[in-house]
Amino acid sequence: MTAPETDYLIIGAGAVGLAFADTLLDEDPDCHITFVDKHAKPGGHWNDAYSFVALHQPSAFYGVNSMEFGDDTVDLSGPNKGLFPLASGAEVSAYFVRLMNRRLLPSGRVSYHPLSEYLGMEDGVARFRSILSGKESHVTVRRKLVDATFYKTSVPATHTRKFDVADGTPLAIPGQLPDLWMRGDDLPGHYVILGAGKTAMDAGVWLLEAGVEPDRITWVRPRDSWLINRTYTQPGPDFFEAVIESQIAQLNAAAEAATGDEMFEILGRGGYMLRLDPSVKPEMFHFATISEGEVALLRQITRVIRHGRVQAIAPGMMTFAGQQETVPDDALFIDCTATAVDFHEYNAQLPLFDGDRITLLALHVPLVTLSAAVAAFLEANFEDDEAKNALARPGPLTDTPNTYALALLANMMNRGGWSQNPQVSSWLAKSRLDPTGPTVAALAQEGSPKLAALGPFKAAIAKGIPALQRLAVAARAEHNAK
Known part of the structure; x- marks a missing residue:
C-alpha cells in the first residue's frame, strides 16, 4: 500500500x-x-x-x-x-x-x-x-x-526525581494539592516545598491563598532567582511606555555593569527585576515572570532552607550534602524540582x-x-x-544572571535583522504574538505622543549592544559549562 x-x-x-x-x-x-x-x-x-x-x-x-x-x-x-x-x-x-x-x-x-x-x-x-x-x-x-x-x-507529573524517597514519606506533586480536601481531617500539619523555580513559587502562592499559615510552610530553595517584573511585560498602548522604559533600562544597565550579576542589581534597584529575599544574592535566572503582589505573598514564607539540592527525604527528615534538616513528622513534601527545559x-x-x-x-x-x-x-x-x-x-x-547577556544579545541581533527586512518587519507589525510590533504600528497610525518613549532607544542601542557583546564574551565559559 x-x-x-x-x-x-x-x-x-x-x-x-x-x-x-x-x-x-x-x-x-x-x-x-x-x-x-x-x-x-x-x-x-x-x-x-x-x-x-x-x-x-x-x-x-x-x-x-x-x-x-x-x-x-x-x-x-x-x-x-x-x-x-x-x-x-x-x-x-x-x-x-x-x-x-x-x-x-x-x-x-x-x-x-x-x-x-x-x-x-x-x-x-x-x-x-x-x-x-x-x-x-x-x-x-x-x-x-x-x-x-x-x-x-518537563513538568512535575512527568519528570524523574533526582533525590531518594524513604518508604512511608508523605510526598506529593503540585497537581495533587487541590485534592487534599478529600482526606477529611487527615491533613498535613506542615508543608515542605522542594525547589526554587516558578513551579515552587506557584505552589507557595497556592498554599497561602488556600489559607495555610506561613509558619506551617518550609521552603527548600537551592538557589534564589531573579524574576521579571510582570508590570513591564504587558501588551497594548496603556503599558507601552513602561515596556519601552524596561527595554531601554536593560541596555543602559548593560552599559553600566561590569558583570551580568551587576546588571541585574541595577535592574533590581529600578524595579524591573524582582527577588524574593532582598538580603540574598540570586544566582539563578530562568526568565520567570512574576507580579509584585505574588512577591509580597511569597515573602511571608520565612522558613527557607538554603543547603543546595535535597539528596534524600524521609518522614520528618531531609538530607543535603553534608547535613540534615528536620521538619515535623506529619510534613507533606511537595516536589517542585522538575527542570522545565x-x-x-x-x-x-x-x-x-x-x-x-x-x-x-x-x-x-x-x-x-x-x-x-x-x-x-x-x-x-x-x-x-x-x-x-x-x-x-x-x-x-541561560541559567544565571551572568549568562543572560548571551540571550539578550541574540534577541537584539535577531530583532535588528527583522526590523531591517521589509517582509519580516511588515509581518511582525500585524503579528499578535509580537509584544510590541502591532502596538507600535497602531500608535504610529494615530500619531500618538506615546511614541516619544522610543526617543532614547537609539542612544541606548548604541552603547548597549557593545556592552552586551562584552558581557557575553565574559559569560561564554560559564554558559558552556552548564
Whole structure:
C-alpha cells in the first residue's frame, strides 16, 4: 500500500508546533501538514501540568497568530491586580483543542495523529506507532521534518526525581494539592516545598491563598532567582511606555555593569527585576515572570532552607550534602524540582534550518510561540537555508544572571535583522504574538505622543549592544559549562 503524503511532518503538537503550523498554513496556502504527538490532545506539556498552573506572561501574546487569546480587561483583585489576566492551564488546553478542531483540521490541509510515537524517517518516509494499539504507520514527507520537541519540557507529573524517597514519606506533586480536601481531617500539619523555580513559587502562592499559615510552610530553595517584573511585560498602548522604559533600562544597565550579576542589581534597584529575599544574592535566572503582589505573598514564607539540592527525604527528615534538616513528622513534601527545559541539550545550538529538517528553537527568548511563528514565516517566504538562518539565530536559554547577556544579545541581533527586512518587519507589525510590533504600528497610525518613549532607544542601542557583546564574551565559559 502506498504511504499517504504530506509536505511537513511536525513532531509534537504542543504550543511550539501549533504556532509554526498556524502561520505556515497562512503563508503557504498549498502545503499539507501532518502532526505526530504522544498526547491524547493538542497542547503538549499543558496536558500534564498541575491544575492551578497559569501563564507567566499575559495571554494576549501567547498561542498562535490566527486566534485571539485572553481579553483586554485587567485583573481587579488578587496578586495580579492591575495587570492583564493570566490564562489558567485549563484555558490554555481548551484554546489549543479549539485551534485544532476549528481551524487546523477543518482546513483540510492538516492530519493529526495523537497518542502516537515518532519512530524515525528513512528515504523520505516517516514511521510512527500508535501508543495504544502498537500499529505502525508510514507517511511520505515531500518537504521537511519539523522537530517541535527540542525543548523537552518537563513538568512535575512527568519528570524523574533526582533525590531518594524513604518508604512511608508523605510526598506529593503540585497537581495533587487541590485534592487534599478529600482526606477529611487527615491533613498535613506542615508543608515542605522542594525547589526554587516558578513551579515552587506557584505552589507557595497556592498554599497561602488556600489559607495555610506561613509558619506551617518550609521552603527548600537551592538557589534564589531573579524574576521579571510582570508590570513591564504587558501588551497594548496603556503599558507601552513602561515596556519601552524596561527595554531601554536593560541596555543602559548593560552599559553600566561590569558583570551580568551587576546588571541585574541595577535592574533590581529600578524595579524591573524582582527577588524574593532582598538580603540574598540570586544566582539563578530562568526568565520567570512574576507580579509584585505574588512577591509580597511569597515573602511571608520565612522558613527557607538554603543547603543546595535535597539528596534524600524521609518522614520528618531531609538530607543535603553534608547535613540534615528536620521538619515535623506529619510534613507533606511537595516536589517542585522538575527542570522545565534540558538546558544542556537545548543549548547544543543546532541550526534552525538544515536541509530537509527544521528544529524549532527560541529566536526571541523566552517567547517560544513567537519564535515558532517567525520560523514558519521564514520557511514560506525565503528561498535558501542561508538566508533563513541569517534571520533565525537561535538564542540560548541561560541559567544565571551572568549568562543572560548571551540571550539578550541574540534577541537584539535577531530583532535588528527583522526590523531591517521589509517582509519580516511588515509581518511582525500585524503579528499578535509580537509584544510590541502591532502596538507600535497602531500608535504610529494615530500619531500618538506615546511614541516619544522610543526617543532614547537609539542612544541606548548604541552603547548597549557593545556592552552586551562584552558581557557575553565574559559569560561564554560559564554558559558552556552548564
